[in-house]
Structure formats: C-alpha cells, structure tokens
Amino acid sequence: MTQIRSLAGLILLLPISSITACELGLGEESHTVGGNKSGPVWNWQIYQSAPYNPPELDINSNGEPLSEGLLLFTPSNFRPINSVKESAPLIMTDQGQLVWNGPSGNMTNLRATMYQGSPVLTYWSGVSTEGGNVGHGYGSVTFLDTSYKEIITLCPKLGLVVPEGKEYPCEADFHESFVTDRNTLLVSAYNATPADLSVIGGPRQGWIFDCLVFEIDPKSQEILFRWSAIEHVPISQTKYPLQGSGNKTVPFDYFHINSIVNVGNSFLVNSRHTWSTYLVSAKGEIQWTLQGYTGSDFGSLPDEGRFKWQHHAIARNVTESSISISYFNNFASAPDNGSRPSHGLELQLSLPPDKSRSPQVVQYLFDPTEPIYDESQGSMQILGNRHVFLDFGQIPIMKEFSPGYPSSSAARWTARFGQDNRVQSYRGFKQQWHATPYYRPSLVVKQNETANGCATGYVSWNGATDVTAWEIWEGSNQKHLSKTGRIYRRGFETKFSIKKTCAQAVALECEKVVRKSNVACAS
Numbered sequence: 001m002t003q004i005r006s007l008a009g010l011i012l013l014l015p016i017s018s019i020t021a022c023e024l025g026l027g028e029e030s031h032t033v034g035g036n037k038s039g040p041v042w043n044w045q046i047y048q049s050a051p052y053n054p055p056e057l058d059i060n061s062n063g064e065p066l067s068e069g070l071l072l073f074t075p076s077n078f079r080p081i082n083s084v085k086e087s088a089p090l091i092m093t094d095q096g097q098l099v100w101n102g103p104s105g106n107m108t109n110l111r112a113t114m115y116q117g118s119p120v121l122t123y124w125s126g127v128s129t130e131g132g133n134v135g136h137g138y139g140s141v142t143f144l145d146t147s148y149k150e151i152i153t154l155c156p157k158l159g160l161v162v163p164e165g166k167e168y169p170c171e172a173d174f175h176e177s178f179v180t181d182r183n184t185l186l187v188s189a190y191n192a193t194p195a196d197l198s199v200i201g202g203p204r205q206g207w208i209f210d211c212l213v214f215e216i217d218p219k220s221q222e223i224l225f226r227w228s229a230i231e232h233v234p235i236s237q238t239k240y241p242l243q244g245s246g247n248k249t250v251p252f253d254y255f256h257i258n259s260i261v262n263v264g265n266s267f268l269v270n271s272r273h274t275w276s277t278y279l280v281s282a283k284g285e286i287q288w289t290l291q292g293y294t295g296s297d298f299g300s301l302p303d304e305g306r307f308k309w310q311h312h313a314i315a316r317n318v319t320e321s322s323i324s325i326s327y328f329n330n331f332a333s334a335p336d337n338g339s340r341p342s343h344g345l346e347l348q349l350s351l352p353p354d355k356s357r358s359p360q361v362v363q364y365l366f367d368p369t370e371p372i373y374d375e376s377q378g379s380m381q382i383l384g385n386r387h388v389f390l391d392f393g394q395i396p397i398m399k400e401f402s403p404g405y406p407s408s409s410a411a412r413w414t415a416r417f418g419q420d421n422r423v424q425s426y427r428g429f430k431q432q433w434h435a436t437p438y439y440r441p442s443l444v445v446k447q448n449e450t451a452n453g454c455a456t457g458y459v460s461w462n463g464a465t466d467v468t469a470w471e472i473w474e475g476s477n478q479k480h481l482s483k484t485g486r487i488y489r490r491g492f493e494t495k496f497s498i499k500k501t502c503a504q505a506v507a508l509e510c511e512k513v514v515r516k517s518n519v520a521c522a523s
Contacts, residue, residue, distance in 0.1 A: 022454035022499040024472060027487030029097075030458055030495035035085065042396075042418040044085035045098060047493045048458035049442045053085040055417040057096035064412045066400055067383040070099055070465070072110045073428035074123070075417050078394050080130070083422040089123045091433065091463070094400075094413060098492040100148070100435070100463035108137075108174045108426040112433045115218070116183050119146055119433070124174045132250035133163045135376070136190045136209070137174030143218065147438035148463050152218045154185060161192040163249055172214075174426065175258045184224060185216050186260045186267070191228075192251045199236045200254075206246040208235065211257035213269060213280070227267070227284050229255040233274065239308065240273035263315045268325070270313035277313045277325060288353045290325070299355035304364050305347055309333045311393070312379040312427065316346075324348045324362060328378035328390065341371035344380040344390050344401070363388065365401045367411045372397065379427035387412070391428025395420050398428050437463045440515050443505050445498065447522035455522045459505040460493040461515075469508045474500040478519045 032046045033056050043056035055075055071094060076087040089102035089110040102110070102123070110123040126139015138160075143152035155170035162168070173188040180186060189212040197206035208230065215225035238254040246252040256273040266287065267280045275292035289296040292307035309330040316324040329345040343366035350357040365380075365388050366372070377393025388401045396418035399411040417423060441461035459470055467489045475481035481504055487496050502521040507514040 022497045024485040024487060024498065025496055027470065027490045028495045029491035030493045031491070037419075040081070041083055041085055042423060045492075047460060048446070048495075049444045049460045049493055050101070050462060052088075052098065052101035052462070054088075054090050054092065054098045054101055055084065055423075057092065058416040059094075059096055059414070061413045062410065064402075066094055066413055067385050067387040067389070067430060068432065069094075069383070069430040070433050071398065071415070071428065072112065072121075072431055072433070073391060073398065073417075073425040074107050074110050075396065075423055075425050076106060076108075078422055078424040081422060083418060094415070094430070096415070099433075099465060106139075109177050111427075111429050112431040113179045114181075115143060115179055120144060120151070120179075121148075121433070122177060122179060124172065124177045126170055126172070126174065127168060128174060132245070133190075135253070135256075138162070138168035138171050139174060140170040141172055141177040141185060141187065141218075146435045148435065149438050154187075154216065154218050154221060156187065156214065156216060156221060156223075158189050158191075158212070158214065158223075160189060163192050163251060173257075176260045178259075178261050179218075180215070180262045182262070183218070185218050186262065187214050187216060188212065188257045188260060189214060190253075190257075192248070193230060195230065195235065195252075197235060197242070197246045197252060199234075200238065200242055202242050202246040202252065207248045207251040208246070209251045209253045209255070211255040211271070213257070213260050213267060215262075215267075225267075225282070225284075227269070227280055229257065229269075229271070232280075232284070232286050233271070233276075233278070237274045237276065239275050258311050259313050261314060263318055263323070268313055268315050270310065270327075272309055272311065272330075275308040275310070277310075290347075290349065290359070295355070295359060297353035297355070298349055299358045301347075301359055302361055305345070305359055305361045307331065307345055308336070309375070310345075311377060314380070314382075316382065317348075319351075321351055322348060323351055326363070326380050326382055328380040328393070330374050330376070330378060330393075332373045332375045341366045342374040342378065342392065344388050346380075346382070363404055365390065365404045367399060367401075367414070369410045370397075370414070377424060377426045379429070381429055383430060389428070389430040391425055393426060394424045396423040396425065398425075400430065434465050435463050436466065436509075436514060437461060441505060441507055441517035443503065443517040443520040445501075445503050445520040445522045447501075454497045454499065455501065455503070457496050457498055457503050457505065457520070458493055459496075459517055461507055461517075462492075464507065464514075466509045467507045467514065468510055470494060470496075471506040471508055471513070472496065472498065473504045473506065474498050475502050476500055478502050478521060481519070 091100040213227040346363035473481040
C-alpha cells in the first residue's frame with residue numbers, strides 16, 4: 001500500500017498496482033524541439049508518428065482576442081544558406097501547433113480559396129531564380145480538395161524567352177496564382193524582351209523583362225487573356241535603377257509585377273518598380289493608374305498614403321463611386337531603408353478618378369514596438385472582423401493587428417519563425433480551413449519509455465482539422481484488439497499510455513467515427 005493526499009487533504013491508502021498500472025489517461029500533446037534560435041538553423045518541431053519538421057514559432061501575444069482561423073505560410077531559405085529544417089507549405093494554429101505539412105520543396109503562395117463552389121488549397125511550386133534572372137520563378141500551380149487530393153496541377157507553357165537560353169517544364173511565375181470568382185486562374189510571368197533603354201541612360205539595343213498577365217482555365221489550361229506591361233507602360237515610368245543590367249544576360253526588370261486580382265471583368269495589376277497599381281480592362285487597356293507618390297489619375301496622396309516597392313494590392317468594397325485598395329507597403333529598398341517602417345496600408349479612392357478628390361487613408365498599420373524594414377515580399381489581409389494580418393516576406397515575422405488609423409498600435413499577436421534575412425515566406429494568410437484527409441492517421445507504439453511496463457502510443461493525422469478525440473483499441477497482437485477508452489486530441493500529435501503490445505487509434509469528429517489508423521505494435 002502507499003499513501004496519496006487527495007485534493008481535500010485526506011490521506012488515501014491505495015494499492016501499489018493502482019498507481020503503477022498503465023492508465024490510458026486523457027492524452028497529452030507531444031513534440032520535441034530540435035536546434036536553437038541562435039544556431040544556423042531555426043528551431044524545428046519533431047514528432048514520433050510523422051516525419052515533419054515545421055518551425056517552432058516564437059509567439060508573443062497581448063492576450064486580447066484574435067481572429068479565428070489557421071496560419072497558411074511557406075517558410076524557406078531566403079539566401080542559399082540552410083536556415084530552415086524543412087521548406088514546405090504549412091498550416092499551423094496561432095498557438096504554434098502544426099495542422100498540415102505539405103510536400104517538401106520550393107513552394108509559395110499557399111492559400112485557401114473557392115473553386116467551382118468548393119473550398120480548395122492552392123500553392124505554387126517550382127524554381128526560384130538567381131543571378132541575372134534573380135527574383136522570378138518558373139513552375140506550376142497545384143489545387144487540393146478538402147481531402148488533400150490533388151485535383152488540378154496547372155503547368156503552363158507560355159512561350160517565354162529565358163536568359164541564357166534556359167528552359168523550364170512549367171512557366172508560371174511565383175508572384176501570383178489567384179483563383180477568380182469566375183473559376184479561372186491569374187498567373188504572372190517574366191519574358192526576356194529586346195527594348196530601347198536610352199530613355200533611362202541604357203543601350204538602345206537593350207533587354208528588359210516584360211511582365212505578363214495570363215488568365216487561364218485551370219482544367220483545360222486554355223489561355224483566356226494575355227496582357228503585356230511593355231505594350232502599355234513605358235520604361236520611363238520605372239523607379240528602379242538600371243545598375244548595369246539591360247543586356248541579354250541580365251535583362252532590366254523595369255516593371256516587376258507581383259500581384260494580380262480581378263475586379264469584375266477588369267484586372268488590378270501591381271508593379272513594384274513603377275510604384276504603381278493599374279486597372280486593366282478586359283480588352284487590355286489601362287483604365288486608370290494609382291502612383292504611390294503622385295497619385296497619377298487620383299490626385300496627390302496624403303503623406304501616410306504614399307507607397308513604394310509595395311506588394312499584394314487587393315481591391316475591396318468596390319462600388320460605382322469608390323474602391324478600397326490594401327497593400328503591404330514595403331517602403332524599403334536599399335536606398336530607402338530606415339526612412340519609414342514597412343506597414344499595412346489601405347486607401348479609399350473615389351470613382352471615376354478625379355484629381356480634385358485625393359485618396360484617403362483607411363488603415364495604416366505597423367508595430368511601433370518592433371519597426372521592421374522589409375525590402376521584398378509581404379502581404380496584407382483584412383480579416384472578417386476587420387483585424388489585419390501582415391506577413392513580412394523576407395523578414396520571418398507574422399502579426400495580427402486591431403484595425404488602426406490614424407494612429408497604429410502594437411500588434412495583438414506576433415510570431416517569428418526564423419532569423420531576419422535568412423528565412424522568408426513570400427506571403428502569409430490567416431484563413432478558415434476544414435479538411436478530412438483521404439489517407440489514414442499515423443500511429444507509432446514504443447515500449448518501456450517509463451520503465452513501468454507500459455507502452456506509449458503516438459498518433460497524428462496530417463491535415464485533419466476537426467478531429468476532437470481518439471478512440472483507442474489495444475491487444476496482444478494485431479488481429480485481436482478491444483476498445484479500451486477515449487482520449488482527447490492534443491495538438492498535432494497526441495501521446496498516450498497502453499497496457500498491451502499493439503494498438504489502433506480511431507479518429508472521432510465529435511461522436512462520428514471518421515477513420516482508423518494503422519495497427520502498430522511495440523518492437
């Protein structure tokens with residue numbers, strides 16, 4: 001017998017067997033952490049039942065309520081130095097628990113969207129270029145349904161000219177892969193093109209990257225629309241320095257397209273290097289231009305409404321008389337760093353354009369406790385409750401804010417997933433996503449971890465969002481199992497004790513049996 005003090009302070013005499021017995025328990029969250037934050041590779045999570053190694057998020061929160069949703073982002077090495085344990089598209093909770101780990105590789109622009117009336121995940125995968133063709137991509141766009149089955153892989157051949165005569169099997173650029181409300185896909189592309197650069201002090205027989213917009217039917221892969229920047233926007237509008245480029249080996253990236261969305265039958269096209277956003281008609285004509293300093297067709301911008309080197313222009317609240325556009329306003333490039341922190345910006349414009357009615361700032365969001373100067377990439381998302389979610393691109397930080405203007409305030413929530421300028425995520429989102437994988441859960445059983453004769457089970461189901469509990473079956477061999485109880489689902493991987501040698505876990509969504517794991521036995 002042994003003594004145990006109860007919660008009421010009474011001394012209870014219990015048989016030793018009742019203490020050392022292998023109780024199933026309620027289930028425990030299970031992962032360990034590899035690496036360290038000051039080492040060459042950022043901390044990563046390690047599981048027993050799955051081979052994934054997502055980053056250990058370094059989270060700070062002020063305790064105020066957050067918007068509902070999951071984090072969708074794509075951590076990868078920013079420089080050719082190994083700084084992440086695994087590059088893959090990820091879905092995680094805002095508490096740092098893994099939900100889904102996609103395939104390893106060079107992926108960007110993971111997001112949840114609708115296609116033909118059903119929720120899907122889309123992401124780009126392929127080659128991100130270096131050298132004279134730095135900052136572009138050649139790849140494909142993948143569509144997954146809510147069981148993670150691949151329903152479409154769009155691998156467009158667009159007839160592009162690539163520096164040094166290189167060829168790629170798929171030619172969609174990584175900057176944009178946007179599913180429209182008419183079930184088409186908008187992608188960007190970069191085409192090396194001869195051009196006269198004398199207007200900016202370059203050679204008459206020079207070369208540029210012509211930025212292209214394509215609207216494509218995902219199923220048939222038919223090209224429905226094509227737009228060329230150089231056919232409509234003169235090189236003289238660029239704000240980017242020539243810096244020795246402009247030849248066939250290193251074409252001049254005068255425009256640098258980085259986002260495209262449809263606005264009805266028109267297209268909102270964003271150019272980082274002209275500091276401009278263009279509304280392009282279905283016939284390819286520019287209907288109006290918003291320039292980040294002059295305002296162009298819309299008149300002068302207020303000081304806090306100015307933007308440059310901006311990313312992720314998204315149209316909102318479109319009516320006949322007005323439109324709002326949100327940006328991740330980098331406001332940072334080598335000559336500008338330190339002049340103004342990168343921030344989220346939302347502008348309201350009057351329609352039709354009128355230079356006498358200046359754009360108005362709706363939101364201007366940055367964290368004064370942590371100013372960030374981000375030269376490249378980034379995204380701004382306005383959530384359903386008007387909270388704002390910012391991803392800082394080449395700086396591996398995500399933040400959630402309350403709505404903010406005229407004065408910004410510290411973020412409600414911040415997560416870091418790497419070291420500055422070593423780990424990146426081109427964009428990041430916080431979205432609703434519900435999925436039940438087509439593949440079964442994974443269970444591993446290990447013997448004698450606690451030296452009490454018990455075995456320990458570890459169960460996970462990569463991508464399952466709605467599992468609430470696991471029903472546990474045990475037995476002395478794989479063919480003879482009996483139900484022994486139920487445990488709560490705890491994070492990505494749940495740990496529990498078993499008395500027998502073999503076990504199986506059954507996934508439950510509330511009381512509904514969803515799928516059985518493999519049967520695992522301790523070795």
